[in-house]
Amino acid sequence: MRDRAVILVSGGLDSATVLAMARNEGFALHALSVDYGQRHCSELDAATRVCKTAAVKAHKIVTIDLRSIGGSALTEDLDVPRTGVGNSIPITYVPARNTIMLSVAMAWAEVLGAADVFIGVNAVDYSGYPDCRPEFISAFQQLARVATKSAIEGRTLQLHTPLIHLSKAEIIRKGMKLGVNYEQTVSCYQADPKGRACGVCDSCRIRRAGFVQAGVPDPTRYWQGT
Amino acid sequence: MRDRAVILVSGGLDSATVLAMARNEGFALHALSVDYGQRHCSELDAATRVCKTAAVKAHKIVTIDLRSIGGSALTEDLDVPRTGVGNSIPITYVPARNTIMLSVAMAWAEVLGAADVFIGVNAVDYSGYPDCRPEFISAFQQLARVATKSAIEGRTLQLHTPLIHLSKAEIIRKGMKLGVNYEQTVSCYQADPKGRACGVCDSCRIRRAGFVQAGVPDPTRYWQGT
Numbered sequence: 001m002r003d004r005a006v007i008l009v010s011g012g013l014d015s016a017t018v019l020a021m022a023r024n025e026g027f028a029l030h031a032l033s034v035d036y037g038q039r040h041c042s043e044l045d046a047a048t049r050v051c052k053t054a055a056v057k058a059h060k061i062v063t064i065d066l067r068s069i070g071g072s073a074l075t076e077d078l079d080v081p082r083t084g085v086g087n088s089i090p091i092t093y094v095p096a097r098n099t100i101m102l103s104v105a106m107a108w109a110e111v112l113g114a115a116d117v118f119i120g121v122n123a124v125d126y127s128g129y130p131d132c133r134p135e136f137i138s139a140f141q142q143l144a145r146v147a148t149k150s151a152i153e154g155r156t157l158q159l160h161t162p163l164i165h166l167s168k169a170e171i172i173r174k175g176m177k178l179g180v181n182y183e184q185t186v187s188c189y190q191a192d193p194k195g196r197a198c199g200v201c202d203s204c205r206i207r208r209a210g211f212v213q214a215g216v217p218d219p220t221r222y223w224q225g226t
Numbered sequence: 227m228r229d230r231a232v233i234l235v236s237g238g239l240d241s242a243t244v245l246a247m248a249r250n251e252g253f254a255l256h257a258l259s260v261d262y263g264q265r266h267c268s269e270l271d272a273a274t275r276v277c278k279t280a281a282v283k284a285h286k287i288v289t290i291d292l293r294s295i296g297g298s299a300l301t302e303d304l305d306v307p308r309t310g311v312g313n314s315i316p317i318t319y320v321p322a323r324n325t326i327m328l329s330v331a332m333a334w335a336e337v338l339g340a341a342d343v344f345i346g347v348n349a350v351d352y353s354g355y356p357d358c359r360p361e362f363i364s365a366f367q368q369l370a371r372v373a374t375k376s377a378i379e380g381r382t383l384q385l386h387t388p389l390i391h392l393s394k395a396e397i398i399r400k401g402m403k404l405g406v407n408y409e410q411t412v413s414c415y416q417a418d419p420k421g422r423a424c425g426v427c428d429s430c431r432i433r434r435a436g437f438v439q440a441g442v443p444d445p446t447r448y449w450q451g452t
Contacts, residue, residue: 065289069330071337089375096333099373103329104295107322111297130378139369146361147325149315 011046014120020178037067098131125168168210230340237272240346243401263293268421324357394436409445
């Protein structure tokens with residue numbers, strides 16, 4: 001039997017690439033999406049499409065009500081920035097999101113007897129989120145060594161962050177080689193219910209520039225600003 | 227204005243004591259309970275009673291569906307142990323529960339601008355859960371130093387675990403001095419809908435022995451086995 005791995009799949013470009021990489025490494029794919037009250041459900045629809053195409057063994061969507069916590073443009077009714085990525089962390093930052101999602105992934109991995117968790121964090125072409133940095137990942141890796149029954153029994157969880165040092169263009173090139181269909185993915189902070197992107201928010205701008213730099217036609221469906 | 231603190235309140239004896247200790251230290255109390263699909267809702271009812279008595283500023287109940295993850299007698303339909311605490315970690319262990327709850331507490335603390343989070347973990351009279359140990363708390367403390375926007379901006383979160391090295395009897399004595407009404411709390415793994423305890427599960431046995439050792443009358447309402 002192939003080793004099981006839990007892969008966090010948001011429905012975006014990065015996590016779709018990570019899913020393909022984990023598949024390429026031969027893992028039995030257990031995809032995990034978190035419904036945290038993001039403003040549009042097209043992200044989760046995209047996650048479902050991506051998981052179906054990748055023929056995952058299981059796709060679990062866990063509900064965590066982060067709307068009741070608030071503090072982000074993605075969980076509250078605030079405008080998302082479209083002015084480009086600056087030096088400060090933008091209001092699309094969701095407090096502790098990756099800590100929460102990795103915690104749930106760790107829980108599921110323990111139940112599955114899986115020793116591997118994949119997450120598509122990226123510290124190059126990103127918005128400066130603290131929980132996308134190598135320091136964060138290595139601190140969570142340390143935590144995983146002591147946090148679970150499995151860890152105590154000697155089965156340490158290994159976090160995989162294969163995109164962390166790649167540019168968006170490099171990620172796209174890697175995914176294209178592995179046959180990822182990026183048309184299925186949604187990166188936009190304010191996609192419409194059909195999953196069409198705005199083309200102007202920071203996430204769209206980073207993604208679009210990535211396709212340009214990769215020299216790959218952008219398959220993203222836009223509802224404006226193309 | 228008094229400093230805000232987030233206190234994880236489960237409705238059990240330990241967290242009720244921690245809440246009283248945080249109040250005694252002068253914090254503006256922001257209580258957080260997690261509805262993770264525990265088998266009975268009387269725990270959350272107890273949390274609500276305890277928070278009302280402590281006159282908290284806010285009590286938030288966040289829903290996280292850990293039933294869909296499973297792997298524990300507390301989230302699945304399995305019998306809870308009543309044979310006493312042994313060397314192995316019992317099936318009442320919920321995978322990554324404290325990691326998940328601390329993550330959500332960290333998120334809320336960040337939104338509130340709070341620098342303090344209290345959790346009633348205890349490594350003395352407990353069931354051997356990995357995420358109640360000092361090693362775990364210190365690893366989460368390290369994680370908190372790099373995980374959030376607040377941390378990057380220099381406001382590090384401080385975890386408070388005032389019960390971690392106390393026996394159950396010491397916890398009870400401390401709470402009694404601070405006026406905690408333990409009748410309001412529910413520790414039982416299989417309490418009935420009215421919050422009455424079974425008296426025979428491991429959690430009941432540890433609690434009951436604590437009252438005996440503390441020389442304090444046990445106010446717990448039992449539905450059998452008294």
